[in-house]
Amino acid sequence: MNQDNSVLDEIRTKKPLIHHITNNVTMMLLANGVLAAGGSPMMVHAEEEVAEAVAAAQSLVINIGTLTPSAARSMTEALMLAVQKGVPIVIDPVAVGMTKLRQNTLNDLLSASEGAMRTLCGNAAEIHFLAEKEWKGRGVDGEMNVRHLTNVAEKAAQQTGCLIVMTGVKDIISNGKKTIIIKSGHELMAKMTGTGCFASSLTALFLANSLTAKLCPVQKAARAMLMLGMCAEKAAQTSEGSGTFAVRLLDELCLLNGNDLEKRYDECVMERVI
Numbered sequence: 001m002n003q004d005n006s007v008l009d010e011i012r013t014k015k016p017l018i019h020h021i022t023n024n025v026t027m028m029l030l031a032n033g034v035l036a037a038g039g040s041p042m043m044v045h046a047e048e049e050v051a052e053a054v055a056a057a058q059s060l061v062i063n064i065g066t067l068t069p070s071a072a073r074s075m076t077e078a079l080m081l082a083v084q085k086g087v088p089i090v091i092d093p094v095a096v097g098m099t100k101l102r103q104n105t106l107n108d109l110l111s112a113s114e115g116a117m118r119t120l121c122g123n124a125a126e127i128h129f130l131a132e133k134e135w136k137g138r139g140v141d142g143e144m145n146v147r148h149l150t151n152v153a154e155k156a157a158q159q160t161g162c163l164i165v166m167t168g169v170k171d172i173i174s175n176g177k178k179t180i181i182i183k184s185g186h187e188l189m190a191k192m193t194g195t196g197c198f199a200s201s202l203t204a205l206f207l208a209n210s211l212t213a214k215l216c217p218v219q220k221a222a223r224a225m226l227m228l229g230m231c232a233e234k235a236a237q238t239s240e241g242s243g244t245f246a247v248r249l250l251d252e253l254c255l256l257n258g259n260d261l262e263k264r265y266d267e268c269v270m271e272r273v274i
Protein backbone atom coordinates (compact mmCIF):
# COMPACT_ATOMS: atom_id res chain seq x y z
CA MET A 1 0.00 0.00 0.00
CA ASN A 2 1.17 3.52 -0.73
CA GLN A 3 2.26 5.48 2.34
CA ASP A 4 -0.04 8.35 1.33
CA ASN A 5 -3.19 6.37 2.06
CA SER A 6 -2.27 4.41 5.17
CA VAL A 7 -4.56 4.76 8.15
CA LEU A 8 -1.58 5.51 10.39
CA ASP A 9 -0.63 8.45 8.21
CA GLU A 10 -4.21 9.71 8.41
CA ILE A 11 -4.04 9.43 12.21
CA ARG A 12 -0.86 11.49 12.23
CA THR A 13 -2.50 14.16 10.09
CA LYS A 14 -5.83 14.33 11.91
CA LYS A 15 -4.63 13.63 15.49
CA PRO A 16 -7.97 12.19 16.70
CA LEU A 17 -8.98 13.19 20.22
CA ILE A 18 -9.39 10.08 22.38
CA HIS A 19 -11.39 10.56 25.55
CA HIS A 20 -10.47 8.14 28.35
CA ILE A 21 -12.23 7.23 31.54
CA THR A 22 -9.55 4.90 32.77
CA ASN A 23 -7.66 3.45 35.71
CA ASN A 24 -5.20 5.24 37.99
CA VAL A 25 -2.38 2.78 37.39
CA THR A 26 -1.63 3.17 33.68
CA MET A 27 -3.13 6.55 32.78
CA MET A 28 0.21 8.26 32.05
CA LEU A 29 1.32 5.45 29.74
CA LEU A 30 -1.93 5.69 27.79
CA ALA A 31 -1.60 9.47 27.38
CA ASN A 32 2.03 9.24 26.27
CA GLY A 33 1.33 6.25 24.06
CA VAL A 34 -1.56 7.91 22.24
CA LEU A 35 0.58 11.01 21.69
CA ALA A 36 3.48 8.91 20.41
CA ALA A 37 1.22 7.03 17.98
CA GLY A 38 -0.11 10.32 16.59
CA GLY A 39 -3.37 10.95 18.43
CA SER A 40 -4.42 13.36 21.11
CA PRO A 41 -5.34 11.90 24.53
CA MET A 42 -7.82 13.36 27.02
CA MET A 43 -8.52 11.95 30.48
CA VAL A 44 -11.71 13.48 31.90
CA HIS A 45 -13.48 11.63 34.68
CA ALA A 46 -15.91 13.82 36.65
CA GLU A 47 -19.56 12.84 36.22
CA GLU A 48 -20.42 16.54 35.86
CA GLU A 49 -18.24 17.07 32.76
CA VAL A 50 -17.78 13.77 30.92
CA ALA A 51 -20.66 14.35 28.53
CA GLU A 52 -19.25 17.68 27.38
CA ALA A 53 -15.85 16.07 26.89
CA VAL A 54 -17.25 13.19 24.82
CA ALA A 55 -19.00 15.70 22.58
CA ALA A 56 -15.55 16.89 21.46
CA ALA A 57 -13.99 13.43 21.10
CA GLN A 58 -13.51 11.10 18.13
CA SER A 59 -13.36 7.92 20.28
CA LEU A 60 -14.15 6.96 23.85
CA VAL A 61 -12.15 4.49 25.98
CA ILE A 62 -13.77 3.08 29.12
CA ASN A 63 -11.39 1.05 31.30
CA ILE A 64 -12.69 -0.50 34.54
CA GLY A 65 -9.25 -1.27 36.03
CA THR A 66 -9.68 0.79 39.22
CA LEU A 67 -13.45 1.00 39.17
CA THR A 68 -15.47 2.92 41.80
CA PRO A 69 -19.24 3.49 41.90
CA SER A 70 -18.63 7.14 41.03
CA ALA A 71 -16.45 6.17 38.05
CA ALA A 72 -19.16 3.75 36.93
CA ARG A 73 -21.67 6.63 36.86
CA SER A 74 -19.25 8.75 34.80
CA MET A 75 -18.76 5.85 32.40
CA THR A 76 -22.51 5.45 31.84
CA GLU A 77 -22.93 9.19 31.35
CA ALA A 78 -20.09 9.34 28.80
CA LEU A 79 -21.24 6.21 27.01
CA MET A 80 -24.79 7.48 26.53
CA LEU A 81 -23.52 10.65 24.88
CA ALA A 82 -21.09 8.65 22.74
CA VAL A 83 -24.01 6.53 21.51
CA GLN A 84 -26.02 9.66 20.71
CA LYS A 85 -23.12 11.32 18.83
CA GLY A 86 -21.85 8.19 17.04
CA VAL A 87 -18.52 8.22 18.85
CA PRO A 88 -16.91 4.74 18.74
CA ILE A 89 -16.64 3.15 22.19
CA VAL A 90 -13.82 0.83 23.32
CA ILE A 91 -14.39 -0.90 26.65
CA ASP A 92 -11.50 -2.59 28.47
CA PRO A 93 -13.19 -5.06 30.85
CA VAL A 94 -10.20 -5.34 33.22
CA ALA A 95 -10.65 -8.34 35.56
CA VAL A 96 -14.37 -8.36 34.81
CA GLY A 97 -14.96 -11.83 36.19
CA MET A 98 -13.36 -11.02 39.54
CA THR A 99 -16.02 -8.86 41.22
CA LYS A 100 -19.75 -8.15 41.08
CA LEU A 101 -19.18 -4.40 40.70
CA ARG A 102 -17.20 -5.00 37.51
CA GLN A 103 -19.76 -7.46 36.11
CA ASN A 104 -22.74 -5.24 36.92
CA THR A 105 -21.04 -2.17 35.49
CA LEU A 106 -20.11 -3.92 32.26
CA ASN A 107 -23.64 -5.28 31.88
CA ASP A 108 -25.05 -1.77 32.39
CA LEU A 109 -22.64 -0.32 29.84
CA LEU A 110 -23.46 -2.97 27.25
CA SER A 111 -27.23 -2.59 27.76
CA ALA A 112 -27.03 1.20 27.48
CA SER A 113 -25.12 1.04 24.19
CA GLU A 114 -26.86 -1.70 22.25
CA GLY A 115 -26.62 -1.12 18.50
CA ALA A 116 -23.72 1.36 18.79
CA MET A 117 -20.18 0.81 17.50
CA ARG A 118 -18.61 -0.93 20.50
CA THR A 119 -15.39 -2.82 20.97
CA LEU A 120 -14.37 -4.97 23.92
CA CYS A 121 -10.59 -5.18 24.22
CA GLY A 122 -9.33 -7.56 26.87
CA ASN A 123 -6.97 -10.41 27.62
CA ALA A 124 -7.93 -14.07 27.14
CA ALA A 125 -9.33 -14.46 30.67
CA GLU A 126 -11.56 -11.40 30.27
CA ILE A 127 -12.89 -12.38 26.85
CA HIS A 128 -13.33 -16.00 27.96
CA PHE A 129 -15.49 -14.74 30.82
CA LEU A 130 -17.70 -12.82 28.38
CA ALA A 131 -18.14 -15.89 26.18
CA GLU A 132 -18.48 -18.60 28.83
CA LYS A 133 -19.44 -16.74 32.06
CA GLU A 134 -16.59 -18.53 33.82
CA TRP A 135 -13.66 -16.62 35.39
CA LYS A 136 -10.24 -18.23 35.01
CA GLY A 137 -8.17 -15.07 35.52
CA ARG A 138 -5.82 -14.16 38.32
CA GLY A 139 -6.20 -10.55 39.54
CA VAL A 140 -5.84 -8.19 36.59
CA ASP A 141 -3.50 -10.60 34.73
CA GLY A 142 -4.97 -12.82 32.11
CA GLU A 143 -2.73 -15.85 32.26
CA MET A 144 -4.74 -18.89 31.28
CA ASN A 145 -4.77 -21.71 28.81
CA VAL A 146 -7.71 -21.77 26.45
CA ARG A 147 -7.35 -24.24 23.61
CA HIS A 148 -9.68 -22.62 21.22
CA LEU A 149 -9.02 -18.93 21.71
CA THR A 150 -10.32 -18.06 18.28
CA ASN A 151 -13.64 -19.77 18.96
CA VAL A 152 -13.85 -17.96 22.29
CA ALA A 153 -13.31 -14.58 20.63
CA GLU A 154 -15.89 -15.36 17.93
CA LYS A 155 -18.43 -16.54 20.51
CA ALA A 156 -17.87 -13.44 22.65
CA ALA A 157 -18.46 -11.25 19.58
CA GLN A 158 -21.67 -13.09 18.70
CA GLN A 159 -23.00 -12.95 22.26
CA THR A 160 -22.18 -9.32 23.01
CA GLY A 161 -22.69 -7.79 19.55
CA CYS A 162 -19.30 -6.10 19.99
CA LEU A 163 -16.07 -6.16 18.05
CA ILE A 164 -13.71 -8.29 20.13
CA VAL A 165 -9.99 -7.63 20.47
CA MET A 166 -8.50 -10.46 22.51
CA THR A 167 -4.87 -9.81 23.46
CA GLY A 168 -2.16 -12.34 24.24
CA VAL A 169 0.76 -14.06 22.55
CA LYS A 170 -1.50 -13.91 19.50
CA ASP A 171 -4.04 -11.13 19.24
CA ILE A 172 -7.41 -12.24 17.90
CA ILE A 173 -9.79 -9.67 16.47
CA SER A 174 -13.32 -10.77 15.57
CA ASN A 175 -16.76 -9.36 14.90
CA GLY A 176 -18.23 -12.87 14.97
CA LYS A 177 -18.12 -13.18 11.18
CA LYS A 178 -14.66 -11.99 10.22
CA THR A 179 -11.61 -12.86 12.34
CA ILE A 180 -8.01 -11.68 12.07
CA ILE A 181 -5.14 -13.23 14.03
CA ILE A 182 -2.02 -11.17 14.64
CA LYS A 183 1.24 -12.76 15.67
CA SER A 184 3.59 -10.02 16.78
CA GLY A 185 4.95 -8.59 20.00
CA HIS A 186 7.39 -9.70 22.68
CA GLU A 187 7.23 -11.40 26.05
CA LEU A 188 8.51 -8.21 27.76
CA MET A 189 5.03 -6.76 27.12
CA ALA A 190 3.72 -8.99 29.89
CA LYS A 191 6.39 -7.63 32.29
CA MET A 192 5.17 -4.07 32.00
CA THR A 193 1.84 -2.89 33.39
CA GLY A 194 -0.44 -1.17 30.95
CA THR A 195 0.26 -2.87 27.63
CA GLY A 196 -3.25 -4.35 27.72
CA CYS A 197 -4.77 -0.97 28.59
CA PHE A 198 -2.73 0.62 25.83
CA ALA A 199 -3.99 -1.97 23.36
CA SER A 200 -7.48 -0.52 24.05
CA SER A 201 -6.30 3.07 23.61
CA LEU A 202 -4.56 2.27 20.33
CA THR A 203 -7.64 0.41 19.09
CA ALA A 204 -9.74 3.48 19.91
CA LEU A 205 -7.29 5.65 17.99
CA PHE A 206 -7.51 3.48 14.85
CA LEU A 207 -11.33 3.39 15.13
CA ALA A 208 -11.70 7.18 15.53
CA ASN A 209 -14.74 8.48 13.67
CA SER A 210 -12.80 11.24 11.93
CA LEU A 211 -10.78 8.73 9.89
CA THR A 212 -11.93 8.04 6.35
CA ALA A 213 -9.63 5.08 5.50
CA LYS A 214 -11.67 2.46 3.64
CA LEU A 215 -11.14 -0.38 6.10
CA CYS A 216 -13.67 -2.23 8.22
CA PRO A 217 -13.38 -2.01 12.04
CA VAL A 218 -11.84 -5.51 12.24
CA GLN A 219 -9.08 -4.44 9.84
CA LYS A 220 -8.49 -1.15 11.69
CA ALA A 221 -8.27 -2.84 15.09
CA ALA A 222 -5.91 -5.45 13.61
CA ARG A 223 -3.58 -2.67 12.46
CA ALA A 224 -3.63 -1.21 15.98
CA MET A 225 -2.54 -4.57 17.43
CA LEU A 226 0.09 -5.04 14.74
CA MET A 227 1.48 -1.56 15.40
CA LEU A 228 1.81 -2.31 19.11
CA GLY A 229 3.43 -5.68 18.43
CA MET A 230 5.89 -4.34 15.84
CA CYS A 231 6.93 -1.47 18.12
CA ALA A 232 7.37 -3.89 21.02
CA GLU A 233 9.57 -6.17 18.92
CA LYS A 234 11.82 -3.26 17.94
CA ALA A 235 11.88 -1.87 21.49
CA ALA A 236 12.90 -5.25 22.91
CA GLN A 237 15.97 -5.38 20.65
CA THR A 238 17.60 -2.50 22.52
CA SER A 239 16.14 -3.01 26.01
CA GLU A 240 17.97 -4.31 29.06
CA GLY A 241 14.77 -5.09 30.94
CA SER A 242 11.19 -3.92 31.38
CA GLY A 243 12.20 -0.37 32.43
CA THR A 244 14.14 0.52 29.31
CA PHE A 245 11.58 -1.46 27.29
CA ALA A 246 8.79 0.89 28.44
CA VAL A 247 10.74 3.93 27.29
CA ARG A 248 11.87 2.36 24.03
CA LEU A 249 8.29 1.30 23.28
CA LEU A 250 7.21 4.95 23.29
CA ASP A 251 10.12 5.82 21.00
CA GLU A 252 9.16 3.10 18.55
CA LEU A 253 5.51 4.23 18.56
CA CYS A 254 6.75 7.65 17.45
CA LEU A 255 9.07 6.21 14.82
CA LEU A 256 6.89 3.64 13.05
CA ASN A 257 5.63 4.87 9.69
CA GLY A 258 2.44 3.96 7.89
CA ASN A 259 4.22 2.32 4.99
CA ASP A 260 6.09 -0.15 7.22
CA LEU A 261 2.89 -1.00 9.08
CA GLU A 262 1.02 -1.70 5.83
CA LYS A 263 3.93 -3.72 4.44
CA ARG A 264 4.02 -6.05 7.46
CA TYR A 265 0.21 -6.25 7.42
CA ASP A 266 0.17 -7.35 3.79
CA GLU A 267 2.95 -9.88 4.40
CA CYS A 268 1.69 -11.50 7.60
CA VAL A 269 -1.99 -11.00 8.24
CA MET A 270 -4.63 -13.57 7.32
CA GLU A 271 -8.35 -12.96 7.51
CA ARG A 272 -10.82 -15.74 8.27
CA VAL A 273 -14.47 -15.37 7.30
CA ILE A 274 -16.95 -17.66 9.04
Ligand SMILES: Nc1ncnc2c1ncn2[C@@H]1O[C@H](COP(=O)(O)OP(=O)(O)O)[C@@H](O)[C@H]1O
Binds near residue numbers: 142225229
Ligand atom coordinates in the same frame (compact mmCIF):
# COMPACT_ATOMS: atom_id res chain seq x y z
N1 LIG B 1 4.30 -13.38 25.34
C1 LIG B 1 3.86 -12.40 24.52
N2 LIG B 1 4.32 -12.33 23.25
C2 LIG B 1 3.90 -11.38 22.42
N3 LIG B 1 3.02 -10.40 22.76
C3 LIG B 1 2.51 -10.41 23.99
C4 LIG B 1 2.88 -11.41 24.94
N4 LIG B 1 2.21 -11.17 26.10
C5 LIG B 1 1.47 -10.07 25.87
N5 LIG B 1 1.64 -9.62 24.62
C6 LIG B 1 1.04 -8.41 24.03
O1 LIG B 1 0.87 -7.48 25.09
C7 LIG B 1 -0.31 -6.71 24.92
C8 LIG B 1 -1.15 -6.86 26.18
O2 LIG B 1 -1.68 -8.15 26.20
P1 LIG B 1 -2.02 -8.95 27.52
O3 LIG B 1 -0.76 -9.20 28.29
O4 LIG B 1 -2.84 -10.09 27.07
O5 LIG B 1 -2.97 -7.90 28.27
P2 LIG B 1 -3.19 -7.62 29.82
O6 LIG B 1 -2.04 -6.75 30.20
O7 LIG B 1 -4.50 -6.90 29.84
O8 LIG B 1 -3.22 -8.95 30.52
C9 LIG B 1 -0.97 -7.22 23.64
O9 LIG B 1 -0.64 -6.35 22.58
C10 LIG B 1 -0.33 -8.60 23.42
O10 LIG B 1 -0.20 -8.88 22.06
Ligand SMILES: Cc1ncsc1CCOP(=O)(O)O
Binds near residue numbers: 065066140
Ligand atom coordinates in the same frame (compact mmCIF):
# COMPACT_ATOMS: atom_id res chain seq x y z
C1 LIG C 1 -2.29 -3.41 37.97
C2 LIG C 1 -3.66 -2.85 37.80
N1 LIG C 1 -4.57 -2.88 38.81
C3 LIG C 1 -5.73 -2.33 38.47
S1 LIG C 1 -5.74 -1.72 36.91
C4 LIG C 1 -4.16 -2.25 36.64
C5 LIG C 1 -3.47 -2.07 35.34
C6 LIG C 1 -3.75 -3.21 34.44
O1 LIG C 1 -3.11 -2.99 33.21
P1 LIG C 1 -3.07 -4.07 32.06
O2 LIG C 1 -4.49 -4.62 31.96
O3 LIG C 1 -2.71 -3.33 30.85
O4 LIG C 1 -2.06 -5.09 32.46
